[in-house]
Amino acid sequence: MTRQEATPTHRTPLNKDRVLRAAVALADATGIDALSMRRLAQELDVVPMALYKHVANKEELLDGMVDTVVGEIDPLTAGPDWQSAVRGRILSARRVLLRHPWAARVIESRTGPTPAVLAYLDSMAGSFRDGGLSADLTHHVMHAMGSRLLGFSQELFDTSGPSGPPGPELAARYPHIAELAATAAHDGSSPVGGGCDDQFEFEFALDLLLDGFESLRCQGWTSARKA
Amino acid sequence: MTRQEATPTHRTPLNKDRVLRAAVALADATGIDALSMRRLAQELDVVPMALYKHVANKEELLDGMVDTVVGEIDPLTAGPDWQSAVRGRILSARRVLLRHPWAARVIESRTGPTPAVLAYLDSMAGSFRDGGLSADLTHHVMHAMGSRLLGFSQELFDTSGPSGPPGPELAARYPHIAELAATAAHDGSSPVGGGCDDQFEFEFALDLLLDGFESLRCQGWTSARKA
DNA sequence: ACCTGAACACCGTTCAAGT
DNA sequence: ACCTGAACACCGTTCAAGT
Numbered sequence: 303m304t305r306q307e308a309t310p311t312h313r314t315p316l317n318k319d320r321v322l323r324a325a326v327a328l329a330d331a332t333g334i335d336a337l338s339m340r341r342l343a344q345e346l347d348v349v350p351m352a353l354y355k356h357v358a359n360k361e362e363l364l365d366g367m368v369d370t371v372v373g374e375i376d377p378l379t380a381g382p383d384w385q386s387a388v389r390g391r392i393l394s395a396r397r398v399l400l401r402h403p404w405a406a407r408v409i410e411s412r413t414g415p416t417p418a419v420l421a422y423l424d425s426m427a428g429s430f431r432d433g434g435l436s437a438d439l440t441h442h443v444m445h446a447m448g449s450r451l452l453g454f455s456q457e458l459f460d461t462s463g464p465s466g467p468p469g470p471e472l473a474a475r476y477p478h479i480a481e482l483a484a485t486a487a488h489d490g491s492s493p494v495g496g497g498c499d500d501q502f503e504f505e506f507a508l509d510l511l512l513d514g515f516e517s518l519r520c521q522g523w524t525s526a527r528k529a
Numbered sequence: 530m531t532r533q534e535a536t537p538t539h540r541t542p543l544n545k546d547r548v549l550r551a552a553v554a555l556a557d558a559t560g561i562d563a564l565s566m567r568r569l570a571q572e573l574d575v576v577p578m579a580l581y582k583h584v585a586n587k588e589e590l591l592d593g594m595v596d597t598v599v600g601e602i603d604p605l606t607a608g609p610d611w612q613s614a615v616r617g618r619i620l621s622a623r624r625v626l627l628r629h630p631w632a633a634r635v636i637e638s639r640t641g642p643t644p645a646v647l648a649y650l651d652s653m654a655g656s657f658r659d660g661g662l663s664a665d666l667t668h669h670v671m672h673a674m675g676s677r678l679l680g681f682s683q684e685l686f687d688t689s690g691p692s693g694p695p696g697p698e699l700a701a702r703y704p705h706i707a708e709l710a711a712t713a714a715h716d717g718s719s720p721v722g723g724g725c726d727d728q729f730e731f732e733f734a735l736d737l738l739l740d741g742f743e744s745l746r747c748q749g750w751t752s753a754r755k756a
Numbered sequence: 757a758c759c760t761g762a763a764c765a766c767c768g769t770t771c772a773a774g775t
Numbered sequence: 776a777c778c779t780g781a782a783c784a785c786c787g788t789t790c791a792a793g794t
Binding site: 407409410411412413414415419420421423424425427428431437438440441442444445446448449450451452454455456457458459460461475476477478479481482484485486498502503506507510511513514515518525 | 637646667706709712730745752
């Protein structure tokens with residue numbers, strides 16, 4: 303309906319890049335649940351089947367969207383130690399995920415890693431190796447980091463919103479949670495008062511893990527399994 | 530089609546419990562993608578709309594399924610220290626998730642915590658507090674654990690399957706990943722040779738975090754933020 | 757040869773008609 | 776009052792008919 307181009311009837315031909323960028327923009331604007339092949343085609347002013355010229359099916363579309371956003375992560379920058387290099391890259395990945403809130407769920411839904419994800423993970427593994435971690439330790443470290451390598455917060459549910467103070471009935475049923483919520487409200491963890499400081503919590507966990515890895519490296523850790 | 534009950538034409542009346550148990554069994558058997566209201570109704574030998582007598586909509590069905598599986602987690606058992614109590618409960622939660630592979634994704638898809646999840650998190654928070662962690666530290670520890678409290682592996686993708694050795698073209702493009710894969714194949718991390726030992730990786734990360742928490746507790750950590 | 761509209765086999769849910 | 780079949784507004788994708 304809304305025509306955004308003044309160009310004549312010959313509209314610019316579709317290609318995979320245009321499809322992927324439109325899909326990312328649509329997911330950013332309306333959420334991943336509203337992203338359907340039909341809705342995307344409509345956005346591109348094209349018949350639904352035209353998309354299948356550039357994308358085999360919806361799975362391949364989602365794969366392409368993942369590679370698009372993973373490509374937005376900043377390249378590796380040098381730092382004083384391996385920890386700050388890894389830390390900076392992961393915080394960049396987190397900023398990307400905050401720009402594209404649908405991306406984490408889509409990445410998790412892929413059965414296998416896409417090429418851009420593999421390239422990113424490969425360079426992260428390289429950072430650990432360059433930092434002096436053995437191949438053995440790097441392997442376990444990569445698993446321990448898991449999706450956090452890509453900036454996933456790994457929280458059970460979103461606590462950033464202004465959820466308000468828990469009612470007295472909730473406090474009675476879940477006393478320990480009520481106590482933690484009160485702690486969050488007291489200190490300066492939130493700018494306005496509701497919810498938690500997601501960025502602080504993310505960096506708290508990240509630094510705890512990185513410090514743990516460095517400690518294992520220093521003591522020459524090797525997997526001490528029998529058999 | 531397949532009639533499994535020899536009882537007469539009066540079939541046992543539907544109730545919410547029967548609906549939830551059937552939904553869990555269907556998801557276990559056929560996967561979460563194959564779980565539809567229509568398919569579930571067919572399994573219960575009932576017209577689709579009959580389900581809406583016991584469940585407001587599909588979201589409420591999924592909430593109920595989550596509470597059902599979270600209820601399968603073993604209760605808290607005493608241990609020599611707080612770490613082993615927490616550790617044992619989390620490993621029990623992980624066993625539950627391995628029995629219901631769809632559960633992790635469904636739990637993550639819920640917008641808010643269900644009552645059983647709240648109760649579980651509350652008792653976990655209590656374990657940390659009983660172990661001597663301050664309310665402040667417990668708060669950050671709960672965030673740092675995140676979905677791992679419920680046994681989530683937080684891996685980016687499933688590496689347990691027999692993926693076979695990476696081809697030479699993959700090794701050239703992703704040399705560090707190839708090196709890690711070779712490491713996993715050499716040592717005894719996998720029973721048959723393909724993939725990684727998920728249980729070892731899970732416990733490696735879990736113990737690293739628990740040790741880090743205990744270390745912070747010992748040094749009397751408090752959130753040292755300004756403002 | 758290329759494109760595309762209609763059709764297929766689904767989905768969650770509404771609602772009016774039937775008993 | 777209760778139940779339920781048909782219908783609605785969607786999906787991803789196939790495929791045959793049209794140009």
